[in-house]
Amino acid sequence: AQAGMLSADGVCYAFDRRANGMVPGEAVAVLVLRRxxxxxxxxxxxxxxxxxxxxxxxxxxxxxxxxxxxxxxxxxxxxxxxxxxxxxxxxxxxxxxxxxxxxxxxxxxxxxxxxxxxxxxxxxxxxxxxxxxxxxxxxxxxxxxxxxxxxxxxxxxxxxxxxxxxxxxxxxxxxxxxxxxxxxxxxxxxxxxxxxxxxxxxxxxxxxxxxxxxYDAGGVSEEVSEPAYLLPVSAKSEGALGRALAELAGHLERVEGVSLASVSHALMSGRHHFAFRCALVVRDAADAVRLLREAAAGERPLMVRSG
Incomplete structure (x- = not known):
């Protein structure tokens, strides 16, 4: 403040004629950089x-x-x-x-x-x-x-x-x-x-x-051509697992052109795995939504395994 670096009225006027100094702030920022x-x-x-x-x-x-x-x-x-x-x-x-x-x-x-x-x-x-x-x-x-x-x-x-x-x-x-x-x-x-x-x-x-x-994927298809995809979901309680399954189904319904390969990769390698678990083998997004809804409702079809 004694150096005249802080705004006297606590407002940052970037690029403006009223500019009279900066306003301190706090943030945590994370970037993941890869080739x-x-x-x-x-x-x-x-x-x-x-x-x-x-x-x-x-x-x-x-x-x-x-x-x-x-x-x-x-x-x-x-x-x-x-x-x-x-x-x-x-x-x-x-x-x-x-x-x-x-x-x-x-x-x-x-x-x-x-x-x-x-x-x-x-x-x-x-x-x-x-x-x-x-x-x-x-x-x-x-x-x-x-x-x-x-x-x-x-x-x-x-x-x-x-x-x-x-x-x-x-x-x-x-x-x-x-x-x-x-x-x-x-x-x-x-x-x-x-x-x-x-x-x-x-x-x-x-x-x-x-x-x-x-980023422009261009001709690169985000969806890897596979006969099926594994979707493992887990939570700390049975009720939380049901909600997680329903939320994932809602996400797949809302997002157009979702990549099941990316979803599967994130669920397997980018999530903690808790005691209450459910794994689904799905063919496509529509199949995934159907099985997720059934699993959330307590049903256990052939392509769903819980533990």
Whole structure:
């Protein structure tokens, strides 16, 4: 607070003229990273692909509250050049966006420098920050932003960056490739995919950026062609087992095109196995729903084994 880093009124105004400091927050963020061929082989649910990433360091500056725009711009240019990703193919960048009067314009103008020279276009890429919503989660903030970007890709919607009524006058927005996305908007998939970036900066002067692309299975079928699938379900009590069976049946009914191979894999290797158990051998989703309903009702057809 004595360094002037915290918002006096407890509100994060990322990109706004009212920006007066950050608001601390807390989060636990978990990402599972695997080589794409390995994930596809094992039937994992893939949310997005990492196309490129990089880190660098500011070097000497006037302090931790005075980031280096030159170092940030250099990192951005290097990451996109090394990954061979055209900047004009990026539709959304989740920024560090802490809501500080100096830091936000430095970050945006570094993005403008790195993107503007290669695109020749203005206003084609949306900027958002998660920090007005949940605060600055410190060491977790970069991963929080990655999760936010991947969720936007999954749902095809760029969320609004809140608390920005008057964009900062330290940025020439009219000539910028960027605009602050202040309302939810559909995110079209150019060429069948969506691309986005995430920036994060550490107190020590470390800069990081990652390029992410939505996952497209293409011609890869999620459903492995097998004559049958094993669905093991367990719980800590008989009543809980019945509810779990009914809930799984409801899930299979609601989700169109569900992969029974993935469901089977998750139930066998991604769940704890408790004392009350039921295993079903199913041919397809409809067969699974029928047998799950019967098992939940206490029936034990030929293809169901309980213990």
């Amino acid at each position: 794409l061929p390995d994930a596809e082989r094992d039937g994992d649910r893939v949310y997005a692909s990492v196309l490129g990433s990089g880190v660098n360091y500011d070097g000497r500056t006037n302090g931790i509250t005075a980031p280096s725009g030159a170092a940030q711009a250099r990192l951005l240019s290097e990451v996109y050049e090394r990954a061979r990703v055209p900047v004009e193919s990026v539709g959304h960048v989740v920024t560090h966006g802490t809501g500080t009067r100096l830091g936000d314009p430095v970050e945006i103008n570094a993005l403008v420098e790195a993107f503007g020279s290669g695109s020749g276009r203005s206003g084609f890429c949306a900027l958002t920050s998660t920090k007005p919503n949940i605060g600055h989660t410190q060491a977790a903030s970069g991963l929080v932003s990655v999760i936010a970007l991947v969720q936007a890709m999954r749902h095809g919607v760029i969320p609004p960056s809140i608390n920005c009524d008057e964009p900062s006058d330290y940025v020439d927005w009219e000539r910028s490739p960027f605009f602050v996305n202040r309302e939810a908007r559909p995110w079209s998939a150019e060429g069948g995919t969506r691309r986005g970036g995430v920036s994060a900066f550490g107190f020590s002067g470390t800069n990081a950026h990652v390029i992410v692309e939505s």
